[in-house]
Amino acid sequence: MKVILIGFMGAGKTTVGQLLATKLMQSLLDTDQLIIDQTSQTPGDIFATIGESGFREIERQILMAAVNKPGIIATGGGIIELSANRQLLAEMPVPVIYLSGSFGQTMERLVKDNSRPIVRNKSLLELAQLWEDRLPKYAAIATKTIYTDNKSAEQVANEIIAYLKDIGDETVRNRGSHSNS
Numbered sequence: 001m002k003v004i005l006i007g008f009m010g011a012g013k014t015t016v017g018q019l020l021a022t023k024l025m026q027s028l029l030d031t032d033q034l035i036i037d038q039t040s041q042t043p044g045d046i047f048a049t050i051g052e053s054g055f056r057e058i059e060r061q062i063l064m065a066a067v068n069k070p071g072i073i074a075t076g077g078g079i080i081e082l083s084a085n086r087q088l089l090a091e092m093p094v095p096v097i098y099l100s101g102s103f104g105q106t107m108e109r110l111v112k113d114n115s116r117p118i119v120r121n122k123s124l125l126e127l128a129q130l131w132e133d134r135l136p137k138y139a140a141i142a143t144k145t146i147y148t149d150n151k152s153a154e155q156v157a158n159e160i161i162a163y164l165k166d167i168g169d170e171t172v173r174n175r176g177s178h179s180n181s
Helices: 013-023 031-039 043-066 083-091 103-110 117-121 124-141 153-167 170-178
Strands: 002-006 028-030 071-074 096-100 144-147
Touching: 002 013, 013 028, 013 071, 013 153, 028 031, 031 043, 031 071, 043 083, 083 124, 096 124, 096 153, 103 124, 144 153
Parallel strands: 002 071, 002 096, 028 071, 096 144
Antiparallel strands: none
């Protein structure tokens, strides 16, 4: 089984991905963590040493490997910046779920997070422009959009599980009794 989570930084992809992985008895493939595992550097360190374009190339390689493994994939917020990544995700025969929240609630989640290089290096106006620029990219490749405003990660995960049941995912049907654990 595979589910791919996309959305802006702070949307809850990792947190929701962890819940989904537990509920569906799947592994979580978090692209940011996979980058750390492979390079021994955080995304922020990579941004600082080789820049965003170098980071995006590493991220692309990680994504290409991750899509060939079973599990829940939680992508980095900028995964959609490369057209090749958008094409790869759009062509995947699996659910690509866009976790979408308002700019205000997203910024509330990010305001105290200094680990994100883009948040550290951009003004609020620049972040708003980045958010606005990315929205159509996420929407274009998503098979389903889940709105996250005023919802807990648990509620979002349960909504995704209900969607997977609706589309007839075999893994979810077999494990549906565990979805409320």
